Amino acid sequence: MVLRHRDFRLLWLGQLLSKTGSQFNYIALAWLVLQTTGSAMATGGVYLAQVLPAAVLGWVAGVPVDRADRRKLMFHCDWMRAVLVLVLPISFALHSLQEWLIYLVTFAISALSLLFYAAEKSVIPALVPAEELTEANAWAEMTEQFGALVGPVVAGILIAVLPSPVHILYLDAATFAVSAVTLVLLAWRDHPARAAGGAGQMLREAREGLACLLKDPLLRVVFFTAATVNFLVAPFTVVFPVLSDRVLHAGAAGFGWLMGAFGAGMLAGSLAAGRLSRALRPANLIYGGMALLGCALAAIAACNELWPAVALAALAATGIGPSNAVILTLVQKATPERLLGRVFASLSALVQVAVPLGVALVSPLLDLLGARSVLLGMGLGILLAAGLGRLWLGMVGEPRLEPSNPAECSGS
Secondary structure, eight states, X not given: OGGGSHHHHXXXXXXXXXXXXXXXXXXXHHHHHHHHHOOHHHHHHHXXXXXXXXXXXXXXXXXXXXXXXXXXXXXXXXXXXXXXXXXXXXXXXXXXOOHHHHHHHHHHHHHHHHHHHHHHHHHHHHHXXXXXXXXXXXXXHHHHHXXXXXXXXXXXXXXXXXXXXXXXXXXXXXXXXXXHHHHHTOOOOOOOOOOOOOHHHHXXXXXXXXXXXXXXXXXXXXXXXXXXXXXXXXXXXXXXXXXXXXXXXXXXXXXXXXXXXXXXXXHHHHHHHHHHHHHSOHHHHHHHHHHHHHHHHHHHTTOOSHHHHHXXXXXXXXXXXXXXXXXXXXXXXXXXXXXXXXXXXXXXXXXXXXXXXXXXXXXXXXXXXXXXXXXXXXXXXXXXXXXXXXXXXXXXXXXXXXXXXXXXXXXX
């Protein structure tokens, strides 16, 4: 098992805690804003502040990642996020907590998380043998899925018993502090490039990472796949509550079961990713997972009862974990080490732009067409994207997961 490698195990444990804590942050702040303002639009501002940094800053965020000592950069991101989180409960205790401060702190934490994400994905190849990289990526993705599955449930319980939702943020700050400690304990040491230069040089370096992502034939297909899946799948968080309420007549409890099943399916898929990556070709694993997702979502549209829909939600998400793990591995292997931070930051920016676009498109369609039609459209769209992506990848050439260390991006 990949967790036998000490440094990767330390990184993984730190992220398991901090990403669960990040779910505390979003749930607590969204609930606090809703309680204090009564406005759904103001509550949506918390989500907007969370997703904007990747879209706005992702183009240049990878430059400091590739210039710096990545271990130290992640450490600084952790302690700064811990301090920023503490600003909110302290301001609340001083009766000076304002909406604008919540949005500003959320934006800043999300920007630091973007730097951390790009650095983390760049560091993982150095912590495990090349033949275990896909499994390592799957376990790293599992921290996100565990946080998304467990975090909201624990946050909901704690918010119910605490005097105010803002008090849960002390626990969130503590998880970032623990993550920072695990990074200090890593034996691995980075060799930073220490490139110098002003804003012009930074923009040139940022363009280099973006050009690598868009010019390399394999990375272009990976970007198309990731962006399309995010665009078509992200709206499930909007569709599921409507489906539960208006179609399945299962209320909030049904919504919880659907979301929990989806998270459980992603977790199960990630656990199987290492074994599947050794048995199946990367292209078949990626697009087979997409096809499974599309078929299951389309099948949910035909459900009239909650429990078949719950089972299909779990099945739908099962293919996401292995697919994500293989995509991350292919990006890591197709990208020169000196460009890893910039490529991952650019990929995150491009993919994250697709998320609010998908949600914005689906929200009015739910009232116009209904949850069944929207789910069917999502499923068929994913199936079409899977077929086109598989054909495109076949024209580019079958990707391999064998060790490689490209000197430059192909086609750049």
